Amino acid sequence: MMNHPVVSIGIGSYNNARYLVTLLDSVRAQTYPAIELIVVDDCSTDNSAEVVENWTRQTGYPVIFVQHEKNQGVVRTFSECTQLATGQYVSLVGSDDVLDPDLIAQTVAEFDRRGPRCGAVYADCRLIDADGHEMAPSFLRYFNPAYADAPPEGNLIVPLLRGLYLPTLTTTVRREALEAVGPHDETLFSEDLDMWLRISRTFHFAYLPAVLGSYRVHDRSAIHTNKLALNETYFRIYRKGYFEGAEEWAAARHSLADHAEHYYASQGPEAPARLWFAFRETRLPKTALFWLMARLGVKYTALRRATGR
Known part of the structure; x- marks a missing residue:
């Protein structure tokens, strides 16, 4: 058998x-x-x-x-x-x-x-x-x-x-x-x-x-499910530093920028700190913009209307 x-x-x-x-x-x-x-x-x-x-x-x-x-x-x-x-x-x-x-x-x-x-x-x-x-x-x-x-x-x-x-x-x-x-x-x-x-x-x-x-x-x-918690999960995963080589790190940073936008959109209480971290890691203009707007208390929907996004 x-x-x-x-x-x-x-x-x-x-x-x-x-x-x-x-x-x-x-x-x-x-x-x-x-x-x-x-x-x-x-x-x-x-x-x-x-x-x-x-x-x-x-x-x-x-x-x-x-x-x-x-x-x-x-x-x-x-x-x-x-x-x-x-x-x-x-x-x-x-x-x-x-x-x-x-x-x-x-x-x-x-x-x-x-x-x-x-x-x-x-x-x-x-x-x-x-x-x-x-x-x-x-x-x-x-x-x-x-x-x-x-x-x-x-x-x-x-x-x-x-x-x-x-x-x-x-x-x-x-x-x-x-x-x-x-x-x-x-x-x-x-x-x-x-x-x-x-x-x-x-x-x-x-x-x-x-x-x-x-x-x-x-x-x-x-x-x-809770999209804010899902985005917080990615920030925690990123900090673990699993990634090796230029291609993996580039993909990780690109994903971090995307999750930063979603985090800003979800109006998480830790948004300024999370978005500042995302900008430091990615050095992308959009993450800098998200961090600044979060610091100023500008809502994501208002930013989208202002930029036509």
Whole structure:
């Protein structure tokens, strides 16, 4: 009998009771035979915990289920999923997404084909709305038009800094890569970019050319989350200084300038200090302008009207 490596699927659950059964059924429907399912509920205020318990009882499918007594945030929740995982490969999924039946089987086959230097495999997925209707056939084309025809592989540091957005639900990581780069940084609002950058420094990413999941877009999904906190996350990542060589630093500074504009637009309380740091690092006229306007208390909308932007 073939010995299949275990794949751990960690679900970070928070107030998505409406979608949980669809996701759990999609895990149960995987064609791959060796799956460890982990659900960490981050103190949901709806009946998410009851949904998981009822589904487990009705299906008999084994689930490692953890409930937080108080809300700890998305990064801590997914970090706990990773810590609980025992599989050779780890996949982290939001509680509102859906997996196609062959996702794990095709991903493991791709890892086998690529060899041990492959630290992560990512595939495409479609976008669906709150009711499950398709909004766009390709996540990668929708969010990354510059890379749509040739999704990058190997070291992804520069593409990530230039705006490459990977679909987490169809991205699976080798355990050795997670162990090599260390745990999630729980001080950050969002964990994806920081983890992908660290993995890219030591391991390769592989692209699996298939649509293998559904990313749900609704009023509580990740693309509608706190944009100020997301920009603050990038400032913190930049200060870590992961970057090497002229191309990486140029991409990092360009991204810093973009995030500085978004930070100014979000009217964060630390805007003058953040924007001064961005100007010192980038030496770009626009970051100097954003810093000066923030110091003077000029709102971003007023600046845009005045400059015709």
